[in-house]
Amino acid sequence: MLRKYSNHRTQSDNVKLGALTAFSAGMVNVASVTVFFAFTSNITGYYAVLAQEISKGNWYQGAVVLLWVTLFFLGSFLSNFVIIQGKGRWSQYISHAIPVILELLSILFVGIYLEFFYQNSLKETEILVGALLFAMGLQNGLTASISNSVVKTTHLTGLTTDLAILVSMFSKRENRHNKALVDKFHLLLSIMMSYVAGGLFGGIGYLYLQNGVFYLTCIILLIIALYDFYKIGRIRRIFEKRKKGVVMQIS
Amino acid sequence: MNRDVLVKLNYLLLAILLIGASLVIKHAENPERLIQGEWIEKEWRLEKDNATVVEESQMQSELKREILRNVEELHLGIWKFEEDGSLKSASSTQNDAIEWFIKGRGHVLELRRDGKTIESFQIQQISKTKLVLHLNFDLQVKGIIEIVLERKEQSDQYAKKV
Numbered sequence: 104m105l106r107k108y109s110n111h112r113t114q115s116d117n118v119k120l121g122a123l124t125a126f127s128a129g130m131v132n133v134a135s136v137t138v139f140f141a142f143t144s145n146i147t148g149y150y151a152v153l154a155q156e157i158s159k160g161n162w163y164q165g166a167v168v169l170l171w172v173t174l175f176f177l178g179s180f181l182s183n184f185v186i187i188q189g190k191g192r193w194s195q196y197i198s199h200a201i202p203v204i205l206e207l208l209s210i211l212f213v214g215i216y217l218e219f220f221y222q223n224s225l226k227e228t229e230i231l232v233g234a235l236l237f238a239m240g241l242q243n244g245l246t247a248s249i250s251n252s253v254v255k256t257t258h259l260t261g262l263t264t265d266l267a268i269l270v271s272m273f274s275k276r277e278n279r280h281n282k283a284l285v286d287k288f289h290l291l292l293s294i295m296m297s298y299v300a301g302g303l304f305g306g307i308g309y310l311y312l313q314n315g316v317f318y319l320t321c322i323i324l325l326i327i328a329l330y331d332f333y334k335i336g337r338i339r340r341i342f343e344k345r346k347k348g349v350v351m352q353i354s
Numbered sequence: 355m356n357r358d359v360l361v362k363l364n365y366l367l368l369a370i371l372l373i374g375a376s377l378v379i380k381h382a383e384n385p386e387r388l389i390q391g392e393w394i395e396k397e398w399r400l401e402k403d404n405a406t407v408v409e410e411s412q413m414q415s416e417l418k419r420e421i422l423r424n425v426e427e428l429h430l431g432i433w434k435f436e437e438d439g440s441l442k443s444a445s446s447t448q449n450d451a452i453e454w455f456i457k458g459r460g461h462v463l464e465l466r467r468d469g470k471t472i473e474s475f476q477i478q479q480i481s482k483t484k485l486v487l488h489l490n491f492d493l494q495v496k497g498i499i500e501i502v503l504e505r506k507e508q509s510d511q512y513a514k515k516v
Contacts, residue, residue: 139457139458140457140458140461140462140464140474141457141458141459152459156459159479161460162378162382162383163378163379163382163383163384163385163460164385164459164460164461165378166374166375166376166378166379166382167375167379167459167460168459169371169374169375170372170375170376170379171459173368173371173372173375176368177368177372180368223439223455224386225384225385225386225456225457225460226386228456228457228458229379229459
């Protein structure tokens with residue numbers, strides 16, 4: 104899921120990564136709206152809100168939104184920064200896994216803080232939403248970066264636009280048999296449905312698990328981070344078994 | 355301009371945005387502080403867009419009755435937002451503990467009783483003298499009940515003037 108970069112990635116890699124990250128983003132977004140009355144993957148809306156609050160003279164609210172947007176930007180920036188600076192320094196898998204781990208830590212921080220320290224003050228709300236936006240920025244930056252902008256899991260505006268374009272393209276018979284277009288359609292549809300499923304899961308999950316929803320998101324991110332690690336280990340073990348078999352045959 | 359300089363300017367702009375936003379948040383009027391004190395209800399208004407006068411009068415009374423029935427308990431008269439997070443009413447018979455919280459970016463007022471949310475309002479306008487709340491039906495849609503409150507000291511001063 105995380106090992107390969109850009110054109111070396113297969114459709115399967117992109118679908119797995121897109122679906123799982125979109126699912127986690129949907130969960131976080133709905134949980135955040137339920138707890139904090141603030142979206143964590145709606146940057147388009149926040150630009151509009153920023154303009155609205157400044158025009159109304161609400162400097163405090165405008166500054167809060169500006170801070171949130173900047174933190175999302177910072178998350179995305181950091182994701183790609185780690186990936187490009189990691190080239191040659193450490194393995195591709197490690198440099199792709201670091202943003203996932205950072206995202207996991209941000210969401211874990213929010214979950215733990217909510218569980219043990221949250222006093223429902225406005226300042227705490229702003230900081231926690233900021234942490235979640237930073238995490239979403241990390242996620243969106245990572246998926247867009249390693250998939251060459253094919254996978255963007257919190258950018259549903261663009262996704263819906265692209266889906267609509269593809270559906271209209273399928274009105275022509277020759278496009279229906281174009282593998283690249285069909286693969287893209289499947290990928291975008293998977294991301295959209297995973298996001299909605301994640302949102303449903305997050306909403307229902309919050310009723311029963313409360314702040315445990317954030318821990319559940321961390322588990323999903325851990326699966327994303329460790330999936331390739333497990334795969335690499337499995338391939339290594341198969342390779343060593345075969346090597347032993349060959350050596351025994353020779354002897 | 356040199357590309358290297360432009361890149362550095364980018365990073366500087368990012369730092370300015372982060373620090374600037376943080377400073378404004380620290381020093382600007384915080385809605386949580388601004389709301390504390392006593393507020394008098396001036397008006398409960400039903401907002402209905404795109405309705406003709408005839409439609410409005412026919413719908414108005416029924417709609418008003420239905421909606422206001424659900425928020426009967428929130429007709430507090432005087433809203434006293436205490437520093438400890440409790441909301442008291444000086445004129446209402448009910449004096450049970452309602453807690454208030456400001457949520458989101460400072461644009462949502464949430465009221466709770468015994469840990470359960472009883473209502474949430476969108477803070478449409480908040481200043482030293484005026485508080486306008488919209489009853490929150492959906493975060494994407496404008497609420498249709500508008501509650502206008504004025505700070506108690508301001509109202510008393512106006513009454514004295516008159």
